Amino acid sequence: MSKKASNKGRPSAPWSKKEAEKRAAERPESVAPVPDAREAEVAPAPQTREAVLEEVHALEAELEVLGAKIHAEHEARLRSAPPPPPLAAAPAPIPAPLPSMYDASKEVLSTNHFTRTWSRDALRSKVEDVDDMGFDRPFADRIAPTLDFLHDRWFRVESHGSESIPANGPCIFVANHSGTLPVDGLMLRVVLEKLSTRETPDFRWLAEDDVFHFPFVGSTLTRLGAVRACQENAERLLARGLRVGVFPEGLKGIGKLFRDRYQLQRFGRGGFVKLALRTGTPIVPVSILGGEETQPMLARLTFFAKLFDVPYVPVTPTFPLLGPAGLVPAPTKWKIFFGEPIDLSAHGAEAATDDLLVSQLSERVRSEIQGTLDRAVGERKSVFFG
């Protein structure tokens, strides 16, 4: 560094102090001299130091003036002369033949044309490869930015107690279910994906039949990692070392009216406890706060439902009123609380047939989630800001 600086300083030696003063005088007032500390410090002798400083200032000033002049000239040119037509210089393009009526009609009437166009469109949304359960990694990756937006910006999901999640091996996440369109499974997936250190997504959740078999919803959820809720599927997932999310409230959880929010419904028939007992997998209770207010359901209509193959038609402040746009969830503040894992392996696999024990354990998990939710609802100051 110092060598470079001294080299810079050396050619300035022949400059006389007089000349430097003259140049300094020519310099316009507007340009404030900026002393370069580094240059000054390294200068070898006090008599040349002044000269060097002066020289640097002078050069700077010159540059400034020159730059301003060029800029002004350019501005003036732009303002005075209209820009030349850009195509004038370019070689004249070969005029494209006008499509005749015959060509156009041939294009339109050719079924081959439509087949090609449609198959191209279909290929655009192509499925790359799915695993045995229908999870489509490329599709999930394509959707990931949308889900991240929902997680980071829309719901601003905060997760608590994630350090208690078992780091290795499968586990069963048991959560409360909410929202007319259940996005809680998706959000839980995003949260766990963000916490996971594994290369491949290893969280799948079980979706109830009515959601799963609904047109478009089911096929999309399958590709994102949802699986129809049944014992066989859950066991298969756990046997593969995957982590499984369960919403034991099922349809009753989604279909809660707004006045019943955060009141957990019956936890099915304790299927998740049987699953945990049979496979010796720990249960992690998960309480999701904020989901209930995304689409506050005011009423359930059943008389149209048969027509659309749904169990009921939800009525929210926005839904039938604004059409499909009314299904956009409200941007509530979400908090996800992970409880301490519950290890049931001490009971043994044969305990799964003990119905009393199963219902007791199921109730224990339910009351734990209910307690966490009650506490969280009490501490919450605002639905939208947490």
Next chain:
Amino acid sequence: MTPLPSSQPSGRPPPRVIAVVGATTFFGEHLLGVLEEDPRVDRIVAVGEKTSPGAGAKTRSYELDVTQPGSEARLAEIFATEAIEAVVHVGFLQVPATAAAWAHEYESVGTMRVVVAARKASVGKFVGVSNTWLYGALPSNPNFLDEKRDLRASRSEPFFADKIEAEAKMRELAEKSPETSVTILRFSPIVGSTIDNLHTRWLSRSFVPTLLGHDPLFQFLHEIDAIAALKHALFRDVPGVYNIVGEGVVPLSLAIRLAGRTAIPLPRTLLRPLVSALWLAELAEGSEAFLPYLRYLCVADGSKAALAGFKRAYTSREALLDFGSTQRLRDARQLQEPRR
């Protein structure tokens, strides 16, 4: 096809005299060809409505129609005089027939007659074919159906009802005559370059109708793997019911694209009457009873077969790609249509 090891896991020696019932079907014809080449087989008896094109030097053909009353006695006589050691029953329809009464005679009653004859002649081994679609596409199905599940396909559709009855007859044989080793192979939908069945016909349409908003997972078995499974069941002692499926699953939308076709998704309210009308006009491959398969999962678990040593050369995806490439040749009229 990989050569099978000559060692036999259990005490039963491999059969040397084999009867193929339904020799004119796709399976019958190709099994005859494969057995002709196998040095372990001394003699083959082909039973069919007419002489099978697969019959060779080792084969003796019998023209016998199992829909005719009294054919069981004739069949038992053939089995006894030829000293048959194993019976392969492949006389099933691959495409739903509009002649439902005849189809019932051929599949359900025909199988009963074959089973009766096999019992009468106390044949040591019986191999029959079935179909994984007999499990039925139901909303309550898990992703993978194992062999213990009931066959719950719609009984109102003769294509399923007859096959379910036929399979019940074959399982009855296993219960009633313990000296017979009965193997039933439930094949998943088969595709390939030469087979003609419901699935290949459906995927040969230039526009394949599907249900809007539904994209169930499908599995496909290659025709070669199906023949190989039949041969494996003949030469290894593997009694029981096995799902013979291609490895991996393919979403329906991808299956149609791999076959080089364009899917036409239609809402269910529209597709149902359309398919019924086309079926009545004999323009559709199947009736509306097949629509649930476009909506719900009907995928079988092949792990039991894998443990029993059944091997497959093609995955579901590869089987479809093979079908698709031959289909492309047919589209360009460079390959003749499969024999019907």
